[in-house]
Amino acid sequence: MLIVKKFGGTSVADKERIFNVARRIEADYKEGHEVIVVLSAMGKQTDILIQMAKDINPNPPKRELDMLLTTGEQVSVALMAMALDSMGVPAVSLNAYQVAMHTTSVHGNARLKRIDTDRIRNELQNRRVVLVTGFQGVNKYDDYTTLGRGGSDTTAVALAAALHADKCEIFTDVDGVYTADPRIVPTARKLKEITYDEMLEMASLGAGVLHNRSVEMAKKYGVQLVVRSSLNFNEGTIVKEVVNMEKMLVSGVTSDKNTARIAVIGLEDQPGVAFKLFNLLAKHNINVDIILQSIGRDGTKDISFTVKEEDLDEAVRIIESNRNGNLKCQEIDIERGVAKVSIVGAGMMSNAGIAAKMFEALYDVGVNIKMISTSEIRVTVLIDEAHVEKAVNAVHEKFLLSQM
Numbered sequence: 001m002l003i004v005k006k007f008g009g010t011s012v013a014d015k016e017r018i019f020n021v022a023r024r025i026e027a028d029y030k031e032g033h034e035v036i037v038v039l040s041a042m043g044k045q046t047d048i049l050i051q052m053a054k055d056i057n058p059n060p061p062k063r064e065l066d067m068l069l070t071t072g073e074q075v076s077v078a079l080m081a082m083a084l085d086s087m088g089v090p091a092v093s094l095n096a097y098q099v100a101m102h103t104t105s106v107h108g109n110a111r112l113k114r115i116d117t118d119r120i121r122n123e124l125q126n127r128r129v130v131l132v133t134g135f136q137g138v139n140k141y142d143d144y145t146t147l148g149r150g151g152s153d154t155t156a157v158a159l160a161a162a163l164h165a166d167k168c169e170i171f172t173d174v175d176g177v178y179t180a181d182p183r184i185v186p187t188a189r190k191l192k193e194i195t196y197d198e199m200l201e202m203a204s205l206g207a208g209v210l211h212n213r214s215v216e217m218a219k220k221y222g223v224q225l226v227v228r229s230s231l232n233f234n235e236g237t238i239v240k241e242v243v244n245m246e247k248m249l250v251s252g253v254t255s256d257k258n259t260a261r262i263a264v265i266g267l268e269d270q271p272g273v274a275f276k277l278f279n280l281l282a283k284h285n286i287n288v289d290i291i292l293q294s295i296g297r298d299g300t301k302d303i304s305f306t307v308k309e310e311d312l313d314e315a316v317r318i319i320e321s322n323r324n325g326n327l328k329c330q331e332i333d334i335e336r337g338v339a340k341v342s343i344v345g346a347g348m349m350s351n352a353g354i355a356a357k358m359f360e361a362l363y364d365v366g367v368n369i370k371m372i373s374t375s376e377i378r379v380t381v382l383i384d385e386a387h388v389e390k391a392v393n394a395v396h397e398k399f400l401l402s403q404m
Contacts, residue, residue, distance in 0.1 A: 001166045002124075003028055006038040006134065006156035010173040011230035012076050013043035021171075021230060022083040025129055029089055034124045036163070038134040038156040039080060041072025062107035063143060066136075070096070070144045073133035073152070080131050091129040094119065096136040096144065101155070103137030103145045106285060110137055110145035112154065112217075115162040132159065150203075150211020157214045161221035168223050169236075170210060175229035176237035177202070177209050179401040180253045184392050187402035191251065193238040198251050198344050201378045205342040206256025215239065249354060250345035250399045255388045257339045259289075260312040261370070263304040264319060266330025269296035274303060276327055277319070284318055286311045290340070290373040290382055300330070304371065306382060309336065338370065339388045342380040343395060355379045361398035367391045 005025070012018050021037075028035050041049075049068050053060045060068075077093035084091040100116035123130045134152025137145050147154050153170055160168035177199065180188040194202075196219035203212035209227055218225050218239065228236025267273050274293065281288060286307060294302040307315050312334060319332055341362075348354045355372075358379055362369060367390065371382035383391055396402065 002034045002036070002163060004036045004038065004156050004160040004163070004165045004168045005171060006152055006169070007040065007171045007230055008152065008173065009040040009043050009045065011171055012039055012080065017230075018079055018083050022080060022087060022089075024230070025080075025084060025091075026087055026089050029129055036120065036124075036130045036132060036159055036165070037077075037080065038132050038152055038159065039073060039076040040134050040152040041069075042076050042079075045072040045075070066107045066144050066146045069146050070133070070136045073135055077131040077133050084129060084131075089129060090127060091131055092123050093131040093133075094123075095133045097138050097142070099132055101137040101158075103139055103147070105139040105141070105143070105145065107143075107145055109148040109285060110139065111213075112137055112147065112158050115158055117162050120159075120163065148213075150208075150214065153211040153214035154217060157217045157221075157223050157225070160223045161217065165223070167226065168218070169226045169228060170214075171228060171230035172209060173229065173231065174209060175232060175234045176227050177207070177239070177252070179251065180392055180396045181207070181255070184255065184389055185253070185396045185402075188396065189402055191237050192235075193240065193243045194251060195243055195346055196239060196241055197377060198346055199239045201342070201344040201375070202252050202254050205254040205340060205344065205378070205380060206258070207252065207254045210239070249347040249351055250343045250401065251347075252344050253392050253396045253399075253401065254342045254344065255339055255392050256342075257385050257388065258309050259306050259338055259340050259382070260309045261304060261306050261335040261338050261382065262312070262315060262319075263302060263333040263335075264327075264329050265302045265333060266300045267303060268328055269299050269301045273301075273327075277303060278305075280318060280322060280327065281307075281315060284314065286315050286318070290371045290380060292371050306338075306340070306371070312336070337385045338382055339385040340380050340382055341388065341391045341395065342378055343399070344378050346377050348379075349376050357398060358395055361394045362391055364398075365390050365394045367394070 081091040081093040103110035134155040176190040178188040182188045200215040225239040288305045292304045373380045
């Protein structure tokens, strides 16, 4: 059996945890399995490297930042290879260049294009455990790139897809996917299984267990995922196309504080204005989420939308620089200190009144809704960040998610 395992930064944060992971790898290896392991940078190493960069240059070039950040994972895989060697398990560490993980050239948020599998297959045939750096790739100029937040998950799924692995396990510091963040909702319950679509919505909406891009890739290539803890041997949550249990109305509640609101006021009320605005942002790789357009009045209209908080300043700068050109508007209003709270569930499609029930839960605890967005299996609201905890708990309780 070919197994791909991914371990996050907390799982390899120190010597003790490195050997804890090494023993798990050893167990699979000694059972005769072929093992590929994807590792993130140790603990908070990525944050430390970013701070080092900003101490030198508050606005470091993205290429150079990627060059720096890719060292974090190289430390992890080299130390793990040394740990396995000390246990008598043959292993080899490979970075993105050595594997040849080809990506686009968007530094800081590159996309994987293809993976050359020859080197990995040769190492596996020689009965070595293959340790691969997560989160990184190489562009057509042979420059290092990074895949953005949660990029190591994407690396693991991509390897599992490219090598037709029998199993892809994502190890984190929690033992599965929960109905809500257990740190916010103490009564949150672990799910045995969840569909790709539900997991994709939850990942996109702030559930930090898996990165949404990795779930997209898993769904596209049919890679069944298991999310489990590296700190115990409990069964995890299986992420797959179809779940056996009857679909719950709501599978989970998520929150995301990495959000800011932008309102572009007094735009010309004519065809193509929304396209011009969002196409402009897309060209600068800025993703928008909740969108609300007002009814036109006096030849103008307003468009409000949300972006990630770290994209706020750049988004405003882009809009400002085009105000005198093809994007005329009266003013740009911004709001920080907001957050998204969402419910996700495949059962919503065939049941009316789900959104109303969520809104009632928020009304009961005095939480005001600023914006609303929906899809077939999701309802998202924008609220004040200060109310996130009570909002998530109220909604979780309203749908009786602790009791199922």
